[in-house]
Amino acid sequence: MSATITISGWGEVKDLVKPIRVKVFVIEQNVPEELEWDEYDETAWHAVAKVNEQVVGTGRLILDQSKAKIGRMAVDKNCRGKGVGSEILKALINLGKEKGAQEFILHAQTHAIAFYAKEGFEPYGPIFDEAGIPHVEMRLYI
Numbered sequence: 773m774s775a776t777i778t779i780s781g782w783g784e785v786k787d788l789v790k791p792i793r794v795k796v797f798v799i800e801q802n803v804p805e806e807l808e809w810d811e812y813d814e815t816a817w818h819a820v821a822k823v824n825e826q827v828v829g830t831g832r833l834i835l836d837q838s839k840a841k842i843g844r845m846a847v848d849k850n851c852r853g854k855g856v857g858s859e860i861l862k863a864l865i866n867l868g869k870e871k872g873a874q875e876f877i878l879h880a881q882t883h884a885i886a887f888y889a890k891e892g893f894e895p896y897g898p899i900f901d902e903a904g905i906p907h908v909e910m911r912l913y914i
């Protein structure tokens with residue numbers, strides 16, 4: 773499945789990003805809605821993946837000089853396992869590289885470790901709880 777990926781600021785895409793994050797994190801994964809939205813959304817870059825004009829996935833990149841944090845990666849349940857998540861992740865890494873990032877970090881839900889490892893991320897440190905879901909930090913050095 774080939775998706776069209778665009779990356780924009782929050783103001784431009786929040787109306788597209790919010791429904792898919794509610795569907796995946798709040799409804800499917802029971803993340804409390806007050807934890808889903810934070811101050812980083814305003815300053816992050818947001819990827820939107822579309823197939824046939826429908827939003828099927830998202831993810832965000834928070835830049836802090838040479839460091840970048842990837843998060844809120846979500847693909848609609850009906851579209852998983854078809855490469856959309858990888859396309860989003862690659863697009864966010866490429867944007868980070870263009871902006872000068874040399875180190876990428878993320879908090880991976882443990883079930884998704886293999887997904888991030890395919891793009892070169894390595895686990896770092898112990899498993900911890902975030903929003904009631906086990907996570908591990910993963911890092912990618914450019």
Ligand SMILES: CC(C)(COP(=O)(O)OP(=O)(O)OC[C@H]1O[C@@H](n2cnc3c(N)ncnc32)[C@H](O)[C@@H]1OP(=O)(O)O)[C@@H](O)C(=O)NCCC(=O)NCCS
Pocket residue numbers: 796844845846847848851852853854855856857858859879880881883884885886887888890
């Ligand atoms: C994690 C997620 C974004 C992956 O998106 P996706 O579109 O299904 O991933 P892709 O199809 O691009 O998968 C790329 C590769 O990673 C692997 N992969 C994907 N999800 C995986 C998972 N949960 N566990 C292990 N491997 C996984 C695939 O097998 C695929 O490998 P392949 O290229 O050899 O076939 C998606 O499963 C999702 O939205 N999950 C619910 C929300 C979530 O958990 N987000 C992550 C928060 S850290």
